[in-house]
Amino acid sequence: MLAAAIGQCVAVATVLLLAPLLKGIIDNLKAKVQSRRGPSPLQPYFDLRKLFRKERSASGDASWVFRIAPYVAFAAPIAFAMLIPVLTAAPLSWAFMADMVGSGFVIGIGGYFTNLAAMDSASPYGGLGASRSRLVSSLAEPTLILIFFAIGFISGGTVPFVANNILYTTSALISPSHALIAVAFFMVVLAEAGRLPIDNPTTSQELSMIEGSRLFEYSGPDQALMEWGGWMKLFVLLIVWLNVLIAPDGLATQLTVSAFAIAIASLAVKMLCAALLIVGVESALAKIRILRVPEYLGGTFVLSFLAVVLYSLGR
Amino acid sequence: MALAEAVLATLILIATFGLLIARQVRGAINCYAAQSILLGGLAIAMFAGSRLPHLLALGLLTIGIKGIAIPAVVRFQVRGSTYQRREIAYYVGFPTALLLGAGLSLVGLVAASRLPFHPYLLSEPVLGLAIAVILLGLFTTMARRDAVLQLAGLLAAENGVLLVGLVVSPELGLLIEFALVLDVVIGVAVMGFLIARMHETVASTDTSELTRLRG
Numbered sequence: 001m002l003a004a005a006i007g008q009c010v011a012v013a014t015v016l017l018l019a020p021l022l023k024g025i026i027d028n029l030k031a032k033v034q035s036r037r038g039p040s041p042l043q044p045y046f047d048l049r050k051l052f053r054k055e056r057s058a059s060g061d062a063s064w065v066f067r068i069a070p071y072v073a074f075a076a077p078i079a080f081a082m083l084i085p086v087l088t089a090a091p092l093s094w095a096f097m098a099d100m101v102g103s104g105f106v107i108g109i110g111g112y113f114t115n116l117a118a119m120d121s122a123s124p125y126g127g128l129g130a131s132r133s134r135l136v137s138s139l140a141e142p143t144l145i146l147i148f149f150a151i152g153f154i155s156g157g158t159v160p161f162v163a164n165n166i167l168y169t170t171s172a173l174i175s176p177s178h179a180l181i182a183v184a185f186f187m188v189v190l191a192e193a194g195r196l197p198i199d200n201p202t203t204s205q206e207l208s209m210i211e212g213s214r215l216f217e218y219s220g221p222d223q224a225l226m227e228w229g230g231w232m233k234l235f236v237l238l239i240v241w242l243n244v245l246i247a248p249d250g251l252a253t254q255l256t257v258s259a260f261a262i263a264i265a266s267l268a269v270k271m272l273c274a275a276l277l278i279v280g281v282e283s284a285l286a287k288i289r290i291l292r293v294p295e296y297l298g299g300t301f302v303l304s305f306l307a308v309v310l311y312s313l314g315r
Numbered sequence: 316m317a318l319a320e321a322v323l324a325t326l327i328l329i330a331t332f333g334l335l336i337a338r339q340v341r342g343a344i345n346c347y348a349a350q351s352i353l354l355g356g357l358a359i360a361m362f363a364g365s366r367l368p369h370l371l372a373l374g375l376l377t378i379g380i381k382g383i384a385i386p387a388v389v390r391f392q393v394r395g396s397t398y399q400r401r402e403i404a405y406y407v408g409f410p411t412a413l414l415l416g417a418g419l420s421l422v423g424l425v426a427a428s429r430l431p432f433h434p435y436l437l438s439e440p441v442l443g444l445a446i447a448v449i450l451l452g453l454f455t456t457m458a459r460r461d462a463v464l465q466l467a468g469l470l471a472a473e474n475g476v477l478l479v480g481l482v483v484s485p486e487l488g489l490l491i492e493f494a495l496v497l498d499v500v501i502g503v504a505v506m507g508f509l510i511a512r513m514h515e516t517v518a519s520t521d522t523s524e525l526t527r528l529r530g
Contacts, residue, residue, distance in 0.1 A: 176440045179325035295336065295410055302417040303329065306447075309421055310440050313428040 003255040004093045010260055011086035012078055014267070019077075019235035020044035020228065022271055027202075029279040044231065051224035059121050059217060069117030070218065070225035076110030077232035084160045084236065085243045087263040089251040091161040099158040100148045107236070110229055111137060114214050121217035125206045129213030132290060136198060136210065139297040140188050146304040147188070150181050151244075153311050164244045164251075180307035182245045184300040186277075189241055191297060193234035196282040198293055208287065235271075242270045320364075323357040324441045327478065328420070331451045334471050335416050335458070336409050340393060343403075343467045344386050347474075350448075351381035354474050361436050361485060370485065373492050380496055381474065385503050392507040393463050393520065404521045407458035415458075416451050423447030437482045445482055448475030462510045462520040466503070473499055 024041035031038025040046075058066060082094045083103040098106060115133060118126030148158060154177070155163040191198040194211030206213055215226050243251060250266025252259035288296060330350035337343035358374030361367070407415065427443030452472025456465040477495070480487060510520055517524045 175438075176321045176325045176444060179322045180328075183325070183329060295413065298410060298413050299332065299336070302332070302413060302420075305417060306328075306420055306424070309424055310443065313424055313440075313443070 001093070007088055007252075007255050007260070008082060008092045008094060011088070011092070012081050014086060014264055015078065015081040015232055015235055015239075018268070018271070019232040020048060022235050022238075022275060023231045025272070025275050026278055026282075029275065030202075030282060033279060033283045044227075048224050048228060051219075051227075052221050054220035056218075056220035056222050058222075062117075062121055062217070065113070066117045066120045066217070067222075069113040069120075070222040070229070072113040073110040073229035074225040074232075075229075076107055077229055077236045080107045080236050081232075081239075084240050085164045085248075085251055086236075086239055087252055087260055087267065088255070089161075089164065089248065089253050091159070095161050096159060100151065100160055100163070101145075101158065103160065104144060104148070107233065108137070110233065114226070118214035118217070123217050125209070125213040125216055128207075129210055132210045133194075133214065135290075136191050136293055136297070139294055140191050140300070143184055143188050143297060143300040143304050146301065146308055147181050147185050150177065150304060150308045150311060153308065154178065160240065160244050164248050175311070177307040177311040178245075180303045180310065182241070184303040184307065185241055185245055187296070187300045187303075189234070189237045190278070190281065191293075191300075193237055194230070195234070195278060197285040197288045198296065200287045203287075238271065238274050239267070242274060243267075319360040320357060320437055320441070323353050323360060324437070324444050324478070327353045327357070327474070328444045328447055328451075331448045331471050331475070332413070332416060334467055335412055335451055335455050337464070338403060338409070340403060340461065340463050341390075343464050344389055347467045347470055348382050348386040350471055350474055351385070352378050354478060355379075355382055357478070358481060361481065365436055365485070367486065369492070376493065376496050377477070380500060381470070385470065385500065388503060388507060389463065389466065392511050393514070403464055404460035404523065405458060406460055412454075412458050416454060419450040419454055420447035423450050432483075435482075436485045442479065442482045445475050445478035448472070448478060451475075460521050460523050462506075462513060462522050465522065466506050466510065469506075470499065470503070 021041060021044070024039070024044045027043065028038045028041045080103055082092070083098050083106065111133065115130040118130040151163050152158045154175075157163060190196070194201055199210040199212075200208065201211065203209055203212065206216075211230065215223060218226050247270055250263055250270070252263040327350055330346050330353060334343050334346035334350070337346055355374040355376075355378030358370050358377060362370035362374060405412075423446035424440075424443035427439060427446050430442065432439055432442060449472045452468045452470070452475055455468030455471065457468075459465055459468065477492075480492075513525070514520055
């Protein structure tokens with residue numbers, strides 16, 4: 001029991017500490033692709049240190065929502081990390097608190113509070129970003145639900161750990177419907193985490209922002225928590241993609257130090273591959289017009305729909 | 316069926332969807348090239364599993380001719396205004412095309428599941444994907460007004476036929492498959508010249524403009 005609790009803490013700490021590194025590596029590699037030297041991969045840590053030392057300021061008209069939103073946005077991915085197989089293949093103590101739909105709610109509540117806070121500050125850009133991010137999320141929702149259905153079909157369970165075990169041990173891993181789910185989920189992860197082609201995370205033009213414009217009113221530690229939460233969101237969503245859907249190899253099956261070390265190393269390697277993939281996608285594609293976002297997410301819906309059909313026909 | 320085959324067959328379907336919703340001639344040609352290269356990769360992956368030598372030859376031919384040569388020829392023939400144009404003319408809008416494409420894929424998958432079929436190298440879902448690719452390619456030729464897009468749709472459907480061939484009879488002789496590939500090259504040459512002449516005559520590759528030719 002104690003070992004499981006420690007394992008859970010290690011998993012959460014891994015997410016906390018490696019998420020800024022993933023952001024740093026993606027930024028660095030993207031700069032390399034564009035023939036720039038780019039910021040150091042450790043830059044996000046320096047940014048966090050700088051922001052935590054600054055003082056916070058808030059609009060006098062802002063309500064309590066504005067003040068608690070950074071903590072919710074920061075806590076949501078951490079709670080989510082307890083529900084998914086970050087390092088261990090076997091479920092840990094708190095893994096059965098929620099299934100995939102429940103963990104979807106957990107990760108969604110961070111975005112919900114970020115949106116409320118963006119509108120609460122009455123900054124025009126905040127409202128714009130909140131409305132756009134709702135557009136993206138509401139269109140990603142049907143796809144996610146269908147993906148959960150499909151995984152539930154294939155693995156007979158909707159708890160992420162169970163799905164991971166079943167997918168790993170059966171031949172379900174190598175069917176076309178599984179491949180369709182994997183592609184659709186990756187496209188949704190890009191949309192949900194505010195990456196290209198839906199949202200350009202490095203843009204400085206307020207009018208084209210989705211995620212970035214929601215954080216304008218925040219400063220100091222609040223901004224640090226918000227940004228850190230955003231990086232962790234991408235990190236945990238990629239963990240689901242990698243450890244549940246694509247490559248469950250390397251997860252610890254026993255609660256020993258060496259097994260955890262292997263699990264962390266394999267997660268780092270998998271994340272590096274995912275970072276390379278994201279850099280490739282972001283270097284090849286331009287941001288699409290906001291009115292074409294429904295087509296992109298409609299495409300993911302069609303893929304996951306075909307996955308469900310294909311699987312139910314094959315039985 | 317191995318992992319590579321399943322993933323490649325799935326990506327072929329996704330590339331065909333990409334062709335269906337491509338908004339530019341350039342993007343459509345790239346989707347066709349990607350689809351052909353994936354198809355060639357699938358044949359090579361099947362060779363790795365089965366050691367049938369003609370599958371390797373077929374894969375390399377497909378990548379070389381359909382993945383590289385034909386797209387290059389089409390790009391050369393439609394260079395200039397058509398290639399650079401951002402938005403193409405269409406009969407069916409893009410979201411509608413996507414939904415209808417999903418319906419057509421559904422038809423293909425259901426049809427394949429009803430066919431009497433004995434899996435040999437590839438499994439039954441791939442047959443469904445292959446029929447879906449044929450239907451999507453033919454739908455592209457109907458939904459788009461631009462002659463280049465119609466050509467790309469026809470070629471994509473032809474790739475679907477080859478994929479059906481790989482599923483149903485992977486032991487088909489190399490000679491027959493070589494003849495098929497050559498057929499496509501001649502077809503592309505003829506259609507490419509027609510498109511080029513059409514562009515000369517009506518200064519557009521929009522097929523609805525052809526009604527102006529009535530004497």
